[in-house]
Amino acid sequence: MISWEDFEKIDIRTGTIIAAKDFEKARKNSYQLSIDFGKLGIKKSSAQITHHYTIDDLIGKQIIAVVNFPPKQIANFMSECLVLGIYDENNTVILLQPQQTVANGLKIG
DSSP states (O other): OOOHHHHTTEEEEEEEEEEEEEEESSSSSSEEEEEEEEGGGEEEEEETTTTTTHHHTTTTTTOOOOOOSEEEEEEOOOOOOOOEEHHHHSEEEEEOOOSSSOOTBBBBB
């Protein structure tokens, strides 16, 4: 169990994917994403979402991500946020998304 105070430490925000490309040096099939979080700026993320999404599918898609983890080196890439998703029955990721279009950078709570 975590406390309410623990949950409040997690900064989860809305963002829009503005660029995506294959992450060739990743051990598992992944994309490198650039995500616009409004006033928080643009952050990069590595995401293992190639099973359900093509690069063209991702551009302009709103997502939900944790934005206050420290940057993490993945191969030759620095990931600055964690895009959230649901593992389906095949253990592949389906992105969490707002049900309606919202402003980038809105806080989830």
